[in-house]
Amino acid sequence: MDGRDMSPESADRRYRIGFLNPYSTGQGGFQDMVWRSMVTAARRSGVSALVFAGGAIDEAPYNPHEKNLNIAYDLVLPEYLDGVIINNIIGAYVTAERFQEFCRSFGLPVVAIFGEVKGFPDVRVVNTQGMRDVILHLIKHHQYKHIAFIKGWESYPDAIERFEVYKETLRECGIPYDPELVFKGQFDMESGAKAVRHWMSLPDKPIDVIVASNDAMAYGAINVLRERGKRVPRDVAVTGFDDTDEAAYYTPPLTTVKQPFVDICLKAIDILRGIIEGKRDIESVTVPAYMIVRQSCGCISELVRDAETSGMEIPLPPGVRDSDNRTGRVEGLVQELMRIAPEHDAKLLPEIFSTFMDDVEEKRPGEFVRGLRSLFQVKIIRGQDIFPFQRCMFVLRTWIPSLWKDEQSIKRAESLILQASVLIGESSLQAAGYQKILVENKSKELREVGHELITTFNFDQLKNVIRGQLERLRVPSCYLSVFRDVNHQEAGSTAFLVLKEKKGAGDENRLQEDSLPAKPDRDFFPKDRRFAFAVHPLYFREHTLGFAIFEMGPEDGVVYDALQGQISSSLMGSELIRQRERTEEAEKRRGDRIQELVRPMLDSMGSVTNTAREKIGMIGNLIAATKENSEKLENTNKAIKSMNEKLGQMADVVGIIDEISARVNILAINTSIESAHAGEFGKGFAVIAGEIRKLADSIKNNAMVIANYLKDFRPTIDGSRKAGDESREAFRLLEKDVLGVADTLQGITASMEELSASSTQILTIMDNTAR
Numbered sequence: 001m002d003g004r005d006m007s008p009e010s011a012d013r014r015y016r017i018g019f020l021n022p023y024s025t026g027q028g029g030f031q032d033m034v035w036r037s038m039v040t041a042a043r044r045s046g047v048s049a050l051v052f053a054g055g056a057i058d059e060a061p062y063n064p065h066e067k068n069l070n071i072a073y074d075l076v077l078p079e080y081l082d083g084v085i086i087n088n089i090i091g092a093y094v095t096a097e098r099f100q101e102f103c104r105s106f107g108l109p110v111v112a113i114f115g116e117v118k119g120f121p122d123v124r125v126v127n128t129q130g131m132r133d134v135i136l137h138l139i140k141h142h143q144y145k146h147i148a149f150i151k152g153w154e155s156y157p158d159a160i161e162r163f164e165v166y167k168e169t170l171r172e173c174g175i176p177y178d179p180e181l182v183f184k185g186q187f188d189m190e191s192g193a194k195a196v197r198h199w200m201s202l203p204d205k206p207i208d209v210i211v212a213s214n215d216a217m218a219y220g221a222i223n224v225l226r227e228r229g230k231r232v233p234r235d236v237a238v239t240g241f242d243d244t245d246e247a248a249y250y251t252p253p254l255t256t257v258k259q260p261f262v263d264i265c266l267k268a269i270d271i272l273r274g275i276i277e278g279k280r281d282i283e284s285v286t287v288p289a290y291m292i293v294r295q296s297c298g299c300i301s302e303l304v305r306d307a308e309t310s311g312m313e314i315p316l317p318p319g320v321r322d323s324d325n326r327t328g329r330v331e332g333l334v335q336e337l338m339r340i341a342p343e344h345d346a347k348l349l350p351e352i353f354s355t356f357m358d359d360v361e362e363k364r365p366g367e368f369v370r371g372l373r374s375l376f377q378v379k380i381i382r383g384q385d386i387f388p389f390q391r392c393m394f395v396l397r398t399w400i401p402s403l404w405k406d407e408q409s410i411k412r413a414e415s416l417i418l419q420a421s422v423l424i425g426e427s428s429l430q431a432a433g434y435q436k437i438l439v440e441n442k443s444k445e446l447r448e449v450g451h452e453l454i455t456t457f458n459f460d461q462l463k464n465v466i467r468g469q470l471e472r473l474r475v476p477s478c479y480l481s482v483f484r485d486v487n488h489q490e491a492g493s494t495a496f497l498v499l500k501e502k503k504g505a506g507d508e509n510r511l512q513e514d515s516l517p518a519k520p521d522r523d524f525f526p527k528d529r530r531f532a533f534a535v536h537p538l539y540f541r542e543h544t545l546g547f548a549i550f551e552m553g554p555e556d557g558v559v560y561d562a563l564q565g566q567i568s569s570s571l572m573g574s575e576l577i578r579q580r581e582r583t584e585e586a587e588k589r590r591g592d593r594i595q596e597l598v599r600p601m602l603d604s605m606g607s608v609t610n611t612a613r614e615k616i617g618m619i620g621n622l623i624a625a626t627k628e629n630s631e632k633l634e635n636t637n638k639a640i641k642s643m644n645e646k647l648g649q650m651a652d653v654v655g656i657i658d659e660i661s662a663r664v665n666i667l668a669i670n671t672s673i674e675s676a677h678a679g680e681f682g683k684g685f686a687v688i689a690g691e692i693r694k695l696a697d698s699i700k701n702n703a704m705v706i707a708n709y710l711k712d713f714r715p716t717i718d719g720s721r722k723a724g725d726e727s728r729e730a731f732r733l734l735e736k737d738v739l740g741v742a743d744t745l746q747g748i749t750a751s752m753e754e755l756s757a758s759s760t761q762i763l764t765i766m767d768n769t770a771r
């Protein structure tokens with residue numbers, strides 16, 4: 001039965017807790033520590049965990065695509081979770097009101113860690129004492145005067161608090177505050193590097209020590225100091241804050257302030273469990289941070305100091321000093337060893353010490369070193385640190401005289417401690433080498449996984465590759481959902497790949513994604529056991545692709561961070577190829593459609609070309625006929641002109657005849673007069689004169705009629721001549737226009753032929769491209 005369905009009073013109730021953290025790795029190991037601590041605390045508390053790596057809320061000044069990560073927070077749902085623990089860092093760049101709104105939006109009990117959120121309980125680290133101890137150590141123990149400081153985010157409460165402690169402690173110690181020795185950082189390695197470059201560019205600005213607000217900036221500062229030929233700590237000392245995994249192994253090992261990450265998460269789970277179970281008056285909790293002294297400040301290591309006092313007469317612990325009997329002293333020594341040993345080793349020390357005593361007294365000769373060797377092999381495989389046992393050996397050597405008085409036992413005890421010290425050194429080297437092999441193997445495995453993923457761009461093939469690589473990385477189950485259209489998220493998402501843990505050897509862990517919702521339902525998560533899942537956004541720059549929910553096989557956040565990037569790149573590559581294929585298909589359809597349209601057009605162009613050629617021939621005939629008619633009209637105009645000239649001449653002749661007729665008439669009159677004078681003798685002449693007068697009148701009348709005919713006919717001739725001139729001009733213009741039409745048709749024909757050739761060439765290229 002699912003623990004979530006049980007009553008709150010049930011003793012075996014298994015809660016599902018959501019942990020909201022910006023990233024699974026980064027910030028100089030800080031995020032790695034927080035991620036791993038969340039998973040470890042959940043395992044120790046017996047709760048199931050979903051760890052969300054969703055980035056900073058809304059924005060981050062150093063990452064323009066930060067908001068794309070926030071899609072992971074869309075899966076913080078009551079149907080999955082009983083409550084939420086939120087890393088305050090995710091609200092570093094938004095207002096307090098916006099962060100409160102974000103925390104309320106889930107409708108779930110909320111506990112904050114690493115900072116206060118108004119209206120919600122929190123577990124916060126007390127920065128003041130740890131930071132104060134470090135600065136006092138630098139001033140009082142090392143006598144440093146010029147103390148530089150690298151700040152964190154301007155609006156982040158922890159960064160502000162650490163900076164204020166720096167200023168207050170300087171003031172208490174009588175050291176003037178110098179603003180030029182303060183650099184604004186971003187909690188990353190690059191900020192530390194920039195700070196050192198800035199200070200080294202200032203003339204006459206001595207620096208004894210650099211105090212960084214976190215370890216990442218301290219690492220960046222050490223790197224650049226080394227590049228510039230400065231020795232750390234001899235020339236410039238450096239300290240940090242956080243005590244990340246790298247701090248103890250950096251060169252030199254980093255003096256820092258330890259934040260108890262696992263303890264913080266455990267306390268947050270306890271508070272959240274109380275809220276879920278209805279407890280009232282839940283109060284916030286503070287956790288102290290304390291100084292860890294290593295070599296980067298100028299100190300020698302604690303083990304070297306222990307070695308200096310080993311074998312010397314030093315005051316014994318009260319439990320050992322006040323015991324009169326040997327048994328009491330042994331018990332006191334065991335308690336002291338358990339106190340100084342790491343928590344996970346303390347329970348082993350009674351048996352180890354018992355074996356040591358038996359070996360010294362030769363009850364079980366050789367068993368002490370053999371037992372340590374077996375123990376160290378197990379610790380090497382588990383990745384646990386062996387070197388803390390060295391301190392136990394140093395302390396144990398100091399106490400030898402209180403346990404044995406005879407010289408032989410003392411020599412044998414010292415010999416066993418020396419053998420154990422050598423074995424610790426050898427085993428530590430072996431552990432370092434083994435871890436190097438593991439890291440190299442993991443890196444190689446992740447590279448191979450990445451190569452398989454980023455070289456697969458077919459969606460169906462990509463599913464199979466992801467399945468295989470997840471199984472290779474021992475990821476039991478996974479739910480991948482992607483947007484149908486990366487450019488339009490409103491189109492919704494769909495399940496892309498779903499794996500479920502195999503129940504048996506023949507069990508099939510593949511599900512049919514098409515039948516599954518975009519977000520997993522409750523049945524996806526295991527009901528019969530505790531679980532831990534990593535929830536990551538899938539994105540590529542400005543493109544939000546979907547999300548992935550990985551069940552944690554390996555608990556290292558690097559694995560899931562790498563998977564996130566590799567799967568996102570593969571999905572984006574597959575999407576781009578799919579878009580290209582879609583584009584090519586669309587282009588092919590468009591090309592086919594163009595061919596469907598162009599081929600009839602080519603036929604039409606050929607028809608137009610042929611018709612134009614025919615019309616050009618007809619126009620040629622028309623031009624010839626026009627020229628011939630124009631020439632004939634020209635000849636007609638010439639004939640009309642000649643006729644007009646002749647008619648003019650005839651009019652002149654008619655005028656002459658009319659003049660002759662007048663003269664004849666005058667002659668006839670004169671003849672009649674003379675014949676009258678002649679009397680009878682002139683009668684004959686009178687008759688002649690009468691006839692002459694009649695002839696003259698007849699000639700005159702006929703001449704008048706001819707003249708009138710000529711007068712009426714001449715305008716007609718003139719009109720014909722004018723019409724002929726106009727017709728000739730019209731034929732000339734017609735010939736010009738016809739020639740223009742012919743030239744146009746010839747141009748159209750040439751263009752049609754060129755267009756037809758180009759279109760044919762385009763179709764040929766399209767056909768070749770399609771192949």
